[in-house]
Amino acid sequence: MTAGRTARPGGPSLQAAERLLAELPVSPAVWCSELRKRYGRQTAVDGVSLTVGRGEVVGLLGPNGAGKTSVIKMLLGLVRPDAGDVLLLGRPAGDPQARARVGYLPELFRYQPWLTAAEVLALHVRLAGVAVPAEERRERLASVGLADRAGDRVGGFSKGMQQRLGLAVALVARPDLVVLDEPTSALDPIGRADVRDLLLSLRARGVAVLLNSHLIGEVERVCDRVVILDRGRVAASGTLAELLGRRELRLRLDRVGAEAEARLAAAGQLTREGKVFTVALPTEQDATTVPDLVADLVGLGVRVHAVEPARISLEERLLDILRAGAGGDRR
């Protein structure tokens, strides 16, 4: 419920500062600084700072035990940080009202088994202190595919259905920020596609999302920015373009002479597998790099069968970063 220094009841100056912060026009959806948490002798989170802008979709990636869920729980006041500050939508996390417009789907999703799905939504709307008409709550259930199960007790739901219900709970109180911890862990491929559509529609509506997912493809498709955690620290963060900035060009060529090979190597780091040449292009490239290269190759008598741009996948990049961070002593 509390978050380090911000949690302590402050004097008038702190209150004034908080008010000032709250009145700032663009406070990020999530701002946290130097979060730390130890469980016994195990350091779970070691100085994590991150920001999620309003309307931004940020992916949280990292191996098991990297501290992703701990960070999320500290943001939401479910775990007390040993140190660090958290602001949610401009309010210090020590104030429960900071969570008034926050929706959360926990990794461990369970809802009162003795309530019906509709009653669970009604409960969360009451706890959030917003007035959401029954019609809108029904639509919310329908949007996660539970329209015809609204009157059924949650106790009889499958895992996947409970996770769908959890998504509806996270979204029902008209949040400005949604925190989803492994939202597709219990879902089938169709459910995953539904979640992806849901995330895209949230982004379109300007709702900020912090998404923790193992499914890198999902993160790559919907996230504006990615934060990679490893052993409790931020190993890398940035927009996808920044993280995946390195682009590759794959060419299938015939009759490549020494001169042509030198020309290819001049364009970027070159690797060759039979007739397939892969050139890693520099991050800063202008629009003429590829056409010029192709024209030069043709001029040198090379037969060009195919030229395809290839992007390094987020997965490869993630593995690179994690392996580099481990100094080669892992895996």
Next chain:
Amino acid sequence: MTARTVLTVAALTLQEAARRRVLRALAAMTAVLLALSAWGFSRLAATEFEGSALTSGEARLTASIVLNLVMFGLSLIGALGTAFLAGPTLAGEVESGIALAVLARPVRRSAVLVGKWLGLVAFGSGFVAVAGLAQFLIVQATVGYWPPQPATGLALLAAQTTVLLTLGLLLSTVISPMASGIVAVGLFGSTWIAGVVGGVGDAVGNEGVARVGTVSRMLLPTDGLWRGAMHAFQDPIALAQFGGPALEGGFPFLSSATLTPTYLAWTGLWVALVLGLAGLAFQRRDL
């Protein structure tokens, strides 16, 4: 804001109690106890001792004792029921993850805890009131006895249930749900036995033994409240005429004295302290 959270959670807890199997078990046990007591009381009115029926005074004394005995059974059912509700409702929700989604809402943990407590108190008191009243009506119908202070007695029984479930809540913030129920009921039972031991000490004039009851009644006020409730159920005139040695405190199902306001105040303070401790423990807990 906080008041709304408290009331919402209290209503949710009542709904939980009403929909869980524990309520059906409680209702079944109560029905069995009431039916047995109805049969017993009807036999009591018809039984002849040494060739003659009981005098009205004897009948009232016997009815008092048996009523207290049955009410003890009811209070035991109430105690078991609420203690086994109080544990799972908090610790179980933390363990299962239900608490995560709830506590991520703009609510104070203390408000959630007080809401749970309030819901459980309402449930326990409701049970005591309904089952107790049914028992009084049975006794009235079978032997024509009506306790002198039924409302006070039931209120004290409700307070006893409250004390026990508050303890259950505190325990459930530190130990597992089932264990908290078992420990709470165990403590309830040992306090009752300590009370009986203390009563024996009183009867034989052994101060050291008598102090056992007094101390245990201070540590966990369930037994003290139970004695107050018994006093409200039993017939004072019959007791004064025939009670004799029972009034010395040696008999566990008769009580000689009403509760002092000081003891009631201590009980109130005890509940507030234990609930406050539970709040602190819950507040500091990582979920």
